[in-house]
Amino acid sequence: MSVLVFIDQTEGKIKKSSYEAASYGAQTASLLGTHAEGIILGKTEENLSALGNYGLKKVHTIEDNQLNKFDAQVYAKLIHEVLVSSGADTIVFSNNISAKAIAPRLSVKLKAGLVSGAVALPVLSNGFIVKKSVFSGKAFANISINTSKKIISVNPNSFNISTIEGTAEIIPFSTSIPTSIIETTTVNKITGEVPLGEADIVVSGGRGLKGPENWGLVTELASLLNAATACSRPVADIHWRPHHEHVGQTGLAIAPNLYIAIGISGAIQHLAGVNRSKTIVVINKDPEAPFFKAADYGIVGDAFEVVPKIIDSIKKMKSSS
């Protein structure tokens, strides 16, 4: 009877979205009248007892270099073992690529109902109901989990991190690690950039920027705001920008605090990937661009004149603060 939170790490570092999941797990546990624990697989360089500051009482660890290579089949088996030994009956993930491969496997192993893409804490007044994003951010569904064990995978950037004073007890778990039957031949990681899915601020460009040579505007504004850069589908399709920057229906769906769209008209397929952003700014010279209907703030104007002025203004604001 406890909540187990999967703490995801990459290159030995815990992801921001895992702190969101820990906060979500701790608050779910208090609703259920129990406590939350964490599980982390692979070697890390983090001080894991500090996860207590996010409400976790214990952290189960399996420190083995083999686990720094991700294989959902292996991960699911180990999480299952830890879950059984810890007596947890609710598991919380951050809904990223890894969770999307692990959580459904655990759902089958445990006969546990899974809600992926949760955006709010469970409501317990009438069963166990979790609100999730559906129809590519255009609506929400309240899903009733009807099994005794439950799995919730929380959308990144949709639940605030909350901290308290606390120290988590570290509990090494010893078991034999199954050999992965997937052989990884090459890995290409984009380093040094803010990961798009986790970024608080995203600056995005569309065809209105006229060519890849003009992307300096986007990247300069982004680096000034410590933001990730993104683009619309046509821009990725004509190779002005790499595919992994494409946000929209067929690209990545994101939910930053601030999304700045420059020269993007806002087709419904693009909106499907960004409509969960908390604040949307649209800069477009076409006053009829559909994106203005979905925006919080807008400027009808030429990006090549407006954006440099915005950059100057932010620089001034930063130097005066």
Added chain:
Amino acid sequence: MKILVCISKTPDTTAKIAFADNNTKFSADGVQWIINPYDEWYSLVRAIELKEADSSINIHLINIGGSDNEPIIRKALALGGDEAIRVDTDKNDSFYIASQIAHIAKEGNYDLILTGKETIDYNGSSVGAMVAELLDTPFISHATKFNIESGNAIVVREIEGGEETNKVAFPLVVSCQKGMAEQRIPNMKGIMGARTKPLKVVEPAAAEEFTAVATFDLPPAKAGVKLVSPETPEELVRLLHEEAKVI
């Protein structure tokens, strides 16, 4: 080699999203139904490309749903599936759906099962991995490239912050996304041929449902855009800093 391609029916990407019966059901009024784009553009078309390179490959389609799903199944057959199976049920819990697919997959001894990375209606991203677990096979998610080399699958998949190439033996389950293939339109020969391709309807196997939709909600309407003059972009910066408090 036998490939099973999972085909789901979803509302068109531009469909108006509305709900009926006290917000407990999706309102299908005036909605155009399509093959889930990830299932069609990426997994089905990639399977067809593999068959074009090796004619010994057989492509079977599976759809879980009622008889009103048949138009999209015929369209998938017109694109290039060899035959189709429809499991006749209107249930939509992920585990229930995955159990049906796994049941058919076990009977048919498929080497490869392809799904889209998610459906654009429920955005669950769950069924592929559940099928893999039920069959005890590897699952590679978010694949952007898929090839067969000396009897192994070579799959490029998206990982957090990059991509990696995996080599794995069959059988396996792969979920597909952009990069796998380019969208195709069925030609007249395909459309004519699809009419006579086998479409078998089977009763669902016994399986549990773990979850149920209680209600749907629409997000609150936006207050409306606050426009700033292009002559004074510094006003936008002030609003973002002082009002929205996001920078």
